[in-house]
Amino acid sequence: MSKVAAEGFDSSEFLTLLEAGLSDDATRKKAISGVKAVIVFTLKNKDGKDQSWALDLKKEGTISKVEGTAPKSDVQLILKDADFVKLAEGKANGQKLFMNGKLKVKGNLMKATAIESVFKAVDPRPKL
Incomplete structure (x- = not known):
């Protein structure tokens, strides 16, 4: 089982893909240069x-499962596991989730919008 997988969370599969994607040097450097932030998903x-998970796209280019209190971050995204999966798969729009009250953002809203490009960049599934 991956270090980022969490029992009972459908998003574990995607977060494991994200972890694997960030292990590629070129992808990791591109993600860091595009986002330049620490993002916490709760x-x-x-x-x-x-x-919670901490996605460090400021220096390290890593994702880790948070045990205990979430670390200091530039932005924190709070949403349901199912909505996160839809967002990660491109089946939901972050702005619509936010407007409908399904996504709460604490911190730098502009950094939150940059995360969708990272999801697309590390998703190994075929683009249709």
């Missing part, structure tokens, strides 16, 4: 359990 699964 997701709530269907059982009501919260879990």
Whole structure:
């Protein structure tokens, strides 16, 4: 099991892909230069359990599961696990989720918008 996978979270599969994608030097450098921020995702699964992940696209180009309190970040995204999966797959629009109150953003909103390009860059699935 991946270090970023969390039991009971459908997003674990995507976060594992993200972790693998960031292990590629070129992808990692591109992601860091495009975002330049630490982003924390706090997701709530269907059982009501919260879990956070820290995506460091400022220096390291890594993602890690957060145990305990979330670290200092430039932006924190708070949403349901299912909505995160839709966002990561490109089936949901971040702005619409935000406007409908399904996505809460704490911190730099502009940094939050940059994350969609990273999702697209590291997604190994075929583009249709």
